[in-house]
Amino acid sequence: MRSIHVGLLGLGQIGSGLYKLISRKSSFCERRYGVRFEISKILVKNLKKKRFPGLNSRLITSDANQILDDPSIDVIVELIGGILPAKKLIIEALRKGKDVITANKALLAEEGEEIFTLARKLDRQVFFEASVGGGIPVIKTLREGLSANRIDSILGIVNGTCNYILTQMSHGGMDFDAALRQAQEKGFAEADPSFDIDGIDSAHKMAVLARLAFEQPIPFREVYCEGIRHIAEQDITFAKDFGYCIKLLAIAKREKDGIEARIQPTLVPKDHILAKVDGSFNAILFDGDEVGEILLYGKGAGPEPTASAVMSDLIDWSKGIESKLPADGEKPLKIKSISTILSRYYLRFSVLDQPGALSKIAGVLGKHNVSISDVIQTERKSGTVVPLILLTHHVHEKDIREAIRIIDGMKTMIRAKSRLIRIEA
Amino acid sequence: MRSIHVGLLGLGQIGSGLYKLISRKSSFCERRYGVRFEISKILVKNLKKKRFPGLNSRLITSDANQILDDPSIDVIVELIGGILPAKKLIIEALRKGKDVITANKALLAEEGEEIFTLARKLDRQVFFEASVGGGIPVIKTLREGLSANRIDSILGIVNGTCNYILTQMSHGGMDFDAALRQAQEKGFAEADPSFDIDGIDSAHKMAVLARLAFEQPIPFREVYCEGIRHIAEQDITFAKDFGYCIKLLAIAKREKDGIEARIQPTLVPKDHILAKVDGSFNAILFDGDEVGEILLYGKGAGPEPTASAVMSDLIDWSKGIESKLPADGEKPLKIKSISTILSRYYLRFSVLDQPGALSKIAGVLGKHNVSISDVIQTERKSGTVVPLILLTHHVHEKDIREAIRIIDGMKTMIRAKSRLIRIEA
Numbered sequence: 001m002r003s004i005h006v007g008l009l010g011l012g013q014i015g016s017g018l019y020k021l022i023s024r025k026s027s028f029c030e031r032r033y034g035v036r037f038e039i040s041k042i043l044v045k046n047l048k049k050k051r052f053p054g055l056n057s058r059l060i061t062s063d064a065n066q067i068l069d070d071p072s073i074d075v076i077v078e079l080i081g082g083i084l085p086a087k088k089l090i091i092e093a094l095r096k097g098k099d100v101i102t103a104n105k106a107l108l109a110e111e112g113e114e115i116f117t118l119a120r121k122l123d124r125q126v127f128f129e130a131s132v133g134g135g136i137p138v139i140k141t142l143r144e145g146l147s148a149n150r151i152d153s154i155l156g157i158v159n160g161t162c163n164y165i166l167t168q169m170s171h172g173g174m175d176f177d178a179a180l181r182q183a184q185e186k187g188f189a190e191a192d193p194s195f196d197i198d199g200i201d202s203a204h205k206m207a208v209l210a211r212l213a214f215e216q217p218i219p220f221r222e223v224y225c226e227g228i229r230h231i232a233e234q235d236i237t238f239a240k241d242f243g244y245c246i247k248l249l250a251i252a253k254r255e256k257d258g259i260e261a262r263i264q265p266t267l268v269p270k271d272h273i274l275a276k277v278d279g280s281f282n283a284i285l286f287d288g289d290e291v292g293e294i295l296l297y298g299k300g301a302g303p304e305p306t307a308s309a310v311m312s313d314l315i316d317w318s319k320g321i322e323s324k325l326p327a328d329g330e331k332p333l334k335i336k337s338i339s340t341i342l343s344r345y346y347l348r349f350s351v352l353d354q355p356g357a358l359s360k361i362a363g364v365l366g367k368h369n370v371s372i373s374d375v376i377q378t379e380r381k382s383g384t385v386v387p388l389i390l391l392t393h394h395v396h397e398k399d400i401r402e403a404i405r406i407i408d409g410m411k412t413m414i415r416a417k418s419r420l421i422r423i424e425a
Numbered sequence: 426m427r428s429i430h431v432g433l434l435g436l437g438q439i440g441s442g443l444y445k446l447i448s449r450k451s452s453f454c455e456r457r458y459g460v461r462f463e464i465s466k467i468l469v470k471n472l473k474k475k476r477f478p479g480l481n482s483r484l485i486t487s488d489a490n491q492i493l494d495d496p497s498i499d500v501i502v503e504l505i506g507g508i509l510p511a512k513k514l515i516i517e518a519l520r521k522g523k524d525v526i527t528a529n530k531a532l533l534a535e536e537g538e539e540i541f542t543l544a545r546k547l548d549r550q551v552f553f554e555a556s557v558g559g560g561i562p563v564i565k566t567l568r569e570g571l572s573a574n575r576i577d578s579i580l581g582i583v584n585g586t587c588n589y590i591l592t593q594m595s596h597g598g599m600d601f602d603a604a605l606r607q608a609q610e611k612g613f614a615e616a617d618p619s620f621d622i623d624g625i626d627s628a629h630k631m632a633v634l635a636r637l638a639f640e641q642p643i644p645f646r647e648v649y650c651e652g653i654r655h656i657a658e659q660d661i662t663f664a665k666d667f668g669y670c671i672k673l674l675a676i677a678k679r680e681k682d683g684i685e686a687r688i689q690p691t692l693v694p695k696d697h698i699l700a701k702v703d704g705s706f707n708a709i710l711f712d713g714d715e716v717g718e719i720l721l722y723g724k725g726a727g728p729e730p731t732a733s734a735v736m737s738d739l740i741d742w743s744k745g746i747e748s749k750l751p752a753d754g755e756k757p758l759k760i761k762s763i764s765t766i767l768s769r770y771y772l773r774f775s776v777l778d779q780p781g782a783l784s785k786i787a788g789v790l791g792k793h794n795v796s797i798s799d800v801i802q803t804e805r806k807s808g809t810v811v812p813l814i815l816l817t818h819h820v821h822e823k824d825i826r827e828a829i830r831i832i833d834g835m836k837t838m839i840r841a842k843s844r845l846i847r848i849e850a
Binding site for chain 2: 032033129134135136137140144146147148150271273276288290293297298304307308311312316319320321322
């Protein structure tokens with residue numbers, strides 16, 4: 001029986017999940033793949049921290065060199081997360097001739113080019129199936145399953161926390177704060193949830209996917225990122241009235257004049273397949289030029305699904321399946337600024353109802369080439385503030401932003417910041 | 426530039442699609458994978474048939490040996506379909522030392538063991554991504570993406586024709602015959618549609634998936650197969666009233682006492698992700714013991730999606746990614762007879778309405794351990810035939826069948842064969 005010795009960096013939720021998975025599935029892997037995976041050493045920060053039962057505590061070290069310099073270790077699995085020290089350790093591992101498996105989307109999104117370039121130079125490999133979509137084999141699908149396709153767009157629900165909150169707001173009739181509290185109670189959201197709800201986590205994952213799909217570097221700082229804090233319960237209700245639900249989408253598109261890369265709350269038509277992705281589930285929809293639309297759906301987080309993805313990388317590695325980035329595309333496209341995109345929009349104005357309000361607003365919009373497709377104006381009591389909801393046809397973002405700036409300046413009529421949510425699919 | 430010479434068997438819709446795809450994507454493959462794919466020879470039955478523009482007609486032959494005996498041909502792609510001559514050609518190709526890529530679900534389902542056994546003995550490979558789900562990378566997901574998982578169940582919508590018909594019946598308010606005619610007009614159904622609508626095609630695909638997922642032979646003749654001919658418009662309407670839609674599902678489950686393998690029209694709860702798979706789309710839902718539910722969704726047929734899958738096999742082959750069946754599971758499970766399964770059921774009785782009819786029917790059901798969860802009894806006019814709809818709790822199929830046999834014998838009360846549709850998910 002061939003043995004593969006794994007050096008594990010990090011023993012948090014995912015690291016512990018992998019440790020347990022490898023031990024739970026040892027005879028399964030021996031029978032199916034003719035391989036025995038053994039975790040030889042584990043890097044932790046705190047040697048004294050109490051861990052889980054069943055852990056062989058002699059494997060634990062706080063000295064990374066004991067792992068990276070051990071010639072008997074075949075492959076390194078990095079599950080520390082974040083930029084440092086993960087980046088430094090991965091680079092050292094590659095330099096020392098070891099291939100690396102990582103789940104670290106933040107690192108790959110923000111500093112991936114340096115790692116990929118080094119790996120290519122050293123003829124080493126970096127596997128990262130677990131970095132996006134938990135146990136959903138989304139990287140493999142991009143890299144191998146759709147290998148005959150030019151990918152033209154990606155629409156993804158890649159953050160389970162946000163999707164859980166939006167689902168609760170939609171089905172449970174909660175406002176944002178109540179839904180967030182519930183997500184925290186159920187363990188779907190962290191005590192400080194900003195990384196998730198402000199869209200950063202989704203942006204990391206999307207940058208990793210777009211890097212692979214579009215075969216060019218995607219500078220993370222150029223990804224437009226808008227979270228879900230400003231979504232009000234009434235937006236969800238009005239969206240429903242128009243036949244839409246609201247999802248936080250990661251969107252990447254290959255357009256003639258550049259690449260669109262953005263994270264945004266989005267109105268999705270209620271009969272669209274992404275509208276059916278509820279709770280903490282993730283889904284990623286690819287549009288391939290040969291295959292058309294392909295959707296992958298599953299649990300996007302949690303120790304078992306994520307460890308399942310890391311393990312599939314380990315099994316691939318043991319079989320000699322390579323994980324190299326494809327050569328860069330012929331000519332990298334620039335990342336488009338959000339102001340240059342073309343989209344449909346949902347607009348909510350808080351209007352002090354007075355004769356001619358709608359016509360004033362419509363007038364400003366018209367002057368900026370914003371054409372309206374649908375209107376909801378709720379019960380009118382002269383002198384009260386009422387929401388006015390408009391859906392638009394396709395329009396340039398810079399035009400609609402300028403129109404809203406002007407409308408929001410009409411202080412006698414507009415009583416709160418107007419809201420804009422993009423419509424997609 | 427490395428060249429890979431492909432011997433193509435068959436130049437029907439899919440074969441022509443592959444030919445065009447290879448030519449359309451030649452520079453794409455050279456840049457991305459460093460490989461030039463060249464179709465060296467093409468086997469056809471009829472040399473005189475008019476083909477498509479752009480075809481190099483000098484490649485065409487009606488003599489299989491010109492391809493199989495050509496030492497310059499690296500790999501064989503079989504796109505003839507059906508059992509013979511495809512089986513004979515694949516076996517010869519393997520014997521002559523060539524690996525084979527095929528889209529032939531009928532052959533793999535019905536005679537796959539012979540081919541897989543031979544390939545294993547000769548250390549040759551058989552790739553078959555295109556055999557199930559068109560361009561959806563379902564085989565790769567099972568084989569590699571979920572490689573750390575024991576797969577416990579598969580629920581699939583794997584026949585686009587049936588799904589199109591059922592969708593039209595549901596959303597378009599058509600009866601079966603009208604929906605079938607429309608599917609034929611739109612090219613989603615063949616002139617003789619029985620292969621699709623009687624479930625045979627789904628059964629083939631499911632047998633291929635279950636073979637891989639459960640790591641044991643699945644004798645095709647033991648797969649229970651029920652098509653959609655008997656689904657009436659009113660069944661779809663009543664199902665809706667209960668909160669369900671009707672889909673033709675391919676179901677495979679690993680149970681303690683054996684494997685369930687069946688194709689059946691099924692009531693699926695309307696908020697289940699499979700209920701959202703409409704029109705000619707396919708979707709396959711796996712339940713992995715580590716990862717939980719994973720769904721793959723996309724176009725399950727058509728020349729471009731299917732050629733995309735064949736091409737991904739070719740690219741895998743060029744990279745040295747292997748396609749071997751995993752070793753058989755420790756102890757093959759028997760395939761359970763349909764009479765031994767446990768399910769929930771939708772029942773429709775055509776009752777000559779008379780006092781006590783419901784209680785008589787409920788009495789027979791109760792005596793056979795069938796417990797009722799929901800009832801719809803439509804407007805009652807004594808002396809007319811009315812539908813009586815019941816949903817049951819979980820019950821053994823043999824019990825409910827026996828109960829229905831007895832009820833259908835009550836000729837003074839029951840005026841047409843009672844209908845039974847299973848409920849799942």
